[in-house]
Amino acid sequence: MIRIALIGCTGSIGRQTADIVRRYPEKFSFSALACGRDGAALEALCAEFMPAAALCGEGSFTPPAGVTKLAKGEEARLFEDCDVAFIAAGGFAGLRYTLLAAEAGKKIALANKESLVCGGELVMRAVRERGIDLVPVDSEHSALFQCLAFRRDAAFSRLVLTASGGPFYRFTQAELARVTAADALRHPTWNMGAKITIDSATLLNKGYEVIEAKWLYETEFDKIGAVVHPESIVHSLVYFEDGAALAQLGYPDMRVPIQLALTYPERLPCEKPLDLPALGKLTFLPFPAERFPCFSLAVEAGRAGGTLPTVLNAAAEEAVHAFLGGRITFPMIAETIGCALGAFPRAEAESYPQLAETDAAARRFAAQYISSHGK
Numbered sequence: 256m257i258r259i260a261l262i263g264c265t266g267s268i269g270r271q272t273a274d275i276v277r278r279y280p281e282k283f284s285f286s287a288l289a290c291g292r293d294g295a296a297l298e299a300l301c302a303e304f305m306p307a308a309a310l311c312g313e314g315s316f317t318p319p320a321g322v323t324k325l326a327k328g329e330e331a332r333l334f335e336d337c338d339v340a341f342i343a344a345g346g347f348a349g350l351r352y353t354l355l356a357a358e359a360g361k362k363i364a365l366a367n368k369e370s371l372v373c374g375g376e377l378v379m380r381a382v383r384e385r386g387i388d389l390v391p392v393d394s395e396h397s398a399l400f401q402c403l404a405f406r407r408d409a410a411f412s413r414l415v416l417t418a419s420g421g422p423f424y425r426f427t428q429a430e431l432a433r434v435t436a437a438d439a440l441r442h443p444t445w446n447m448g449a450k451i452t453i454d455s456a457t458l459l460n461k462g463y464e465v466i467e468a469k470w471l472y473e474t475e476f477d478k479i480g481a482v483v484h485p486e487s488i489v490h491s492l493v494y495f496e497d498g499a500a501l502a503q504l505g506y507p508d509m510r511v512p513i514q515l516a517l518t519y520p521e522r523l524p525c526e527k528p529l530d531l532p533a534l535g536k537l538t539f540l541p542f543p544a545e546r547f548p549c550f551s552l553a554v555e556a557g558r559a560g561g562t563l564p565t566v567l568n569a570a571a572e573e574a575v576h577a578f579l580g581g582r583i584t585f586p587m588i589a590e591t592i593g594c595a596l597g598a599f600p601r602a603e604a605e606s607y608p609q610l611a612e613t614d615a616a617a618r619r620f621a622a623q624y625i626s627s628h629g630k
């Protein structure tokens with residue numbers, strides 16, 4: 256029985272993780288559940304799965320008898336009883352949980368991108384010092400992990416991340432200026448939470464994935480590329496010295512990488528097998544970095560490192576929130592991020608409190624920028 260502490264249980268990834276636990280009750284159970292605001296959904300999950308402990312970061316909830324209610328500040332206790340810490344919280348909030356899970360010495364299944372984007376140095380230091388098994392959940396990084404025979408330290412010559420291209424791949428600048436939140440939330444192939452769906456439309460998400468790949472596979476930015484693949488069947492590729500490339504294929508369904516992160520190298524029945532003749536053909540197109548500045552902003556911040564990726568992410572979280580609320584246009588997401596990056600000097604990333612301070616300051620900057628330049 257694998258006991259899972261699931262952080263972000265009420266979100267898109269969290270709910271799909273619960274589906275897997277429902278499907279294999281003899282293999283998995285929840286030792287702890289945590290979420291941000293949705294206390295009612297947390298209550299329902301607690302009643303169904305009866306974890307030992309549960310925590311609601313910002314909302315209120317009443318757990319059923321037998322489930323210990325943890326208070327804010329007691330997050331470390333979520334990891335006391337687990338075999339795997341599954342970090343599926345959204346945003347910068349995920350970093351703290353990842354660091355606490357690493358401190359507790361637990362295996363980490365990492366869906367939260369911001370942990371490595373903002374805190375890559377801190378997380379990887381803890382992972383190395385404590386010999387933590389850090390397993391990617393993101394479909395692209397899971398694909399790379401599979402192609403590397405489940406070894407993050409395996410040799411390769413290049414990593415290539417695939418991108419659907421989002422809903423606006425063929426849009427001109429003028430068309431991009433007119434897109435609405437509803438347009439951007441209509442992702443062509445994946446069904447995900449709102450923030451990552453908008454990040455897929457701006458291609459910021461692919462920039463995040465480049466940074467994640469740099470940390471996960473301890474490589475250089477120059478060895479990581481991206482290609483557009485609208486069908487989202489090839490989830491990423493690894494090139495080797497001899498010119499060979501390995502790819503991992505599957506229908507776009509996050510339950511496959513979620514499940515594999517829990518059981519690897521063992522595989523459990525999950526998706527239907529690929530029907531290649533029914534697919535007909537697979538398409539690969541150039542990556543349109545010049546029309547989607549968020550991608551380059553992310554990669555540049557990642558290359559600069561230190562506190563700058565935290566500035567990038569904080570500004571992005573504020574800007575996406577404002578875009579979803581109809582307060583700024585689509586191109587203003589990149590504009591807000593660019594201005595925030597220009598306003599903060601780089602410092603070495605030294606500690607979580609320092610990054611939390613940077614996050615708060617960059618959010619204040621972005622909120623101010625949005626209120627003076629928005630609609």
Ligand SMILES: NC(=O)c1ccc[n+]([C@@H]2O[C@H](COP(=O)([O-])OP(=O)(O)OC[C@H]3O[C@@H](n4cnc5c(N)ncnc54)[C@H](OP(=O)(O)O)[C@@H]3O)[C@@H](O)[C@H]2O)c1
Pocket residue numbers: 262263264265266267268269289290291292293294312313343344345346348349366367368369392393394445446447448449450451509
């Ligand atoms: N969705 C995907 O297919 C996908 C694929 C790859 C990677 N990811 C990454 O996985 C993460 C989650 O994505 P998602 O799409 O599942 O997001 P989502 O649907 O927006 O869910 C976010 C989850 O985080 C929880 N949360 C927020 N603040 C929290 C806090 N302070 N403490 C504990 N939990 C907190 C939310 O709780 P409440 O709802 O209760 O507020 C919710 O359960 C993101 O980093 C995303 O980039 C997602």
